[in-house]
């Protein structure tokens with residue numbers, strides 16, 4: 001074939017490269033995770049996530065306007081729950097005046113058109129740092145899904161557009177969907193964390209929300225009885241197909257970079273939109289290496305996000321969303 005076919009012809013200059021480029025990220029691709037805390041005028045940097053902050057509701061308002069003005073139209077809310085409100089039942093998660101419920105309303109007040117997604121899991125509310133109710137050293141699945149459904153309903157009532165269950169209990173999508181339908185919330189969507197792995201890359205996030213499993217007797221030390229084993233791939237498809245059957249509108253793979261093979265498998269196996277969560281540890285790695293001058297920050301950010309999209313992501317939850325849209329505009 002050579003020299004009749006020369007692949008380098010289509011790489012000669014930026015004009016032709018951009019013409020033949022198969023994948024490019026745009027502001028439409030992003031979901032912006034936001035961490036919310038109680039208080040006033042609070043904007044605290046998360047130590048293991050340089051440049052990322054927890055903020056109080058008054059500052060959340062400003063942030064959401066800024067995000068919208070950058071062309072970003074979806075946010076995913078997480079709350080840091082005061083220690084004294086945590087228990088083993090998710091009581092505070094159901095409080096209609098709780099921090100999450102107020103945060104949802106705050107975002108809608110600031111920018112009514114913003115798509116509001118909410119994290120649906122008990123860990124920020126759990127005295128033990130688990131996504132489920134704990135009894136006798138175990139996570140009790142069906143008691144947990146019942147609370148998750150109530151929690152989802154409470155978010156929907158507060159105005160959430162899409163609920164994002166991140167807990168990995170069996171059957172939770174069915175429970176949540178059924179209650180939403182019973183209560184008339186037909187248009188409230190579900191973005192399921194379908195293939196969520198028991199990953200060491202969640203460390204900085206657990207710092208951000210103070211939500212790591214506690215080290216105590218009869219409390220599971222990790223989340224491996226509900227999150228997936230990193231060695232598994234067929235199981236990711238099984239989990240995802242079940243979530244779709246149970247009523248998930250969007251399915252998610254999490255984390256991103258180490259699991260791009262799973263993203264492609266799932267993209268090929270389903271016909272609903274696929275989301276990828278580029279998680280806190282992935283953010284921290286890029287920040288740390290570029291702080292040391294070992295990586296070109298902006299180039300690596302764009303390369304990783306492009307790779308996630310190329311693998312099959314229809315949308316990406318990323319702590320780099322704001323920086324990325326500035327870089328591509």
Ligand code: PBG
Nearest residue numbers: 121123166201202205279280281
């Ligand atoms: C917990 C939850 C986690 C993340 C999102 N929801 C952490 C965990 O499972 O312990 C991680 C996000 C990140 O690391 O950026 N329900």
